[in-house]
Amino acid sequence: MTSLRARAVTGGILWAVAIIVLWLTCVSSYLASQTQARFVEVLETRHAQAVVAVTNNSDAPDDLVLAIGDLVYQVPFSGQYWQVETDTGALISSPSLDGERLPRPLRRTEERLRSEFDGPNGEAVFAIGQWVPVRDDVMWYVQVASSLRSFEEDQVVLRNTLLTAFAFVSFIGVLGGLTQVAVVLQPLNKLRKDVSGRWEQEDGLEVQSYPIEVAPLVNDINTLMERNRDIMRRSRRPAADLAHAIKTPSAIMRNELDNLMMQGTDVQEAVGALDRLDAQLKRSFARMRADGTDATVGVATELDTALGRMERAFNALARNEGKSFNADYEEGLLVRMDQSDFEEVMGNLLDNALKWAETQVRLQAHETADGKIMITITDDGPGIPKDEIAKATQSGQRLDTSKPGTGLGLAIAHDLIHAYGGKILLSKDAELGGLAVHMRLPVGSAKRRD
């Protein structure tokens, strides 16, 4: 499943990276050319100074070292060099060359010549040289050179400064992008909360409270919610009506068969068939109910109300049988189940517990640390042997026929709980010694209270 937020953020980041790379390339290329121009300009100025010094001191070449006395030429291998080659081939050079020689181009021209070669200590240097007329027909070659090391270092510093600046700009850009995504998606978050809160309400969502881009979706959701409520109503009513319509004739037939049996007629097969019919109907109605829950979204049952009702009802039944029923549950719990389905599950399980208990039945409910509702029903009856526990939740498996029943209670509870995404687990209760039924149910979202 794709997240809109992830899409927006990924798209934004890709665009930002493309723009930053483009800008970085353009800006660093421009600044590099500027730095290079400045480097050449400085070297040309130095060359011009050297040419003036040579012209003024052509009669006393040895004075050139003093004439071109810039400190950068004094330190050996400082990276800044000058060299003058006379028409006789004599060399006068800066102390920084320390006796080394700069190569000279073969071409004799009065134009300034630029060249790049390895300097006296092996590092790359950039040189400007020129044949300068010092007297009639006498030309000296005046050359200045500068190491490219400082130029390259400047380039690195420039690139790092640019990268830092763009990284900062990118960070601010991503933060801004995330904020914008959050603001743009806020109506969708509101929509999600509203839908889960109002599914059980008869009124729809307020279209006016959403941006015009989301309003058509809100309208569609309103239609869907109404259709869902319709489906729920239509699927449940006929099942309930049919159940009622069939049960009374079934009771009549059962009584007639009982009478015939008491008169000595063999009706065992007919009674067995009627038992199967009743069990099948009960299971089918339970299945219809469980299938109906597929269309249920956003329902919630308040346990204070539902368990309160069960507590009062089963307290009375337990008293009738001389047993005790004790319920202990946290206040304010909500499960994501329709109330009648929840009561169907609890009713079936409590019926079973009460039927098999020797003296007591307990019900406990609490919210777990991982956000589920855990409900446990325990009794002090015989329990179910370990190897038969799996069978107990299957359709119509009566593990013990010593007490009346259809063997469907656990299976119905199992089906309904699974239909709502919950889990049911049976075990032996360590304290009471009987059966413990643990139900792990999803938490319901709060209903709107206006």
Next chain:
Amino acid sequence: MRILIAEDEPVLASQLKKTLMSEGLTVDVAVDGAEAQYLGETEPYDVIILDLGLPIRDGLTVLKNLRSGGNDTSILILPARNDCADRVDGLDAGADDYLPKPFHMAALSARVRALIRRKAGKATPVFSKDNVTFDTRTNQVMVDGVSMNLTSQEIAVLSYLFHNSGRLVSRNELSDHIYQHEGDRESNTIAVFVNRLRKKLGSDLIETVRGRGYVIKATV
């Protein structure tokens, strides 16, 4: 003991009535909720069997109205729909027990007898007084271990007095609990039944308090 059956399905109502009458109980039938509530409010029943799916006024409303009117008669509900919510509604509204349809008559009789016993504060289904025992499950009466033949009216009188043992029961009260709503009532016949019971079971069992009624003193 007098029972009201509130059931709109005539065949089922007739089966219930036949079964309960065969066990020595006096039975009235109401075919809708309005009639059930009227009879429940005006007649002294020992148990009301209430179908929750009654016409005119549903069983749950009848139940709530009876309870809110202070009526504490034992009520056994027959839930109408196929879910637990229906019976939880009924029990929550004050019903004493429930029996989901379809049911065996034997189960219904047992529940009715249990409700009658519980109301009378009796734990066991067999009453004993001196040499006389009365089994409410079979309506069998024995004197010194010998089974006695009693008519249904005699059993009805004996059963009511046993269930209310230790308490003085007037002739009118006895009459209210052994005759049907529209049946012939003559309190003199009560005296006839009591005399027959004394002849069959011994004169010490039922004591007469002149001008006030009858009593079976403490039973075991």
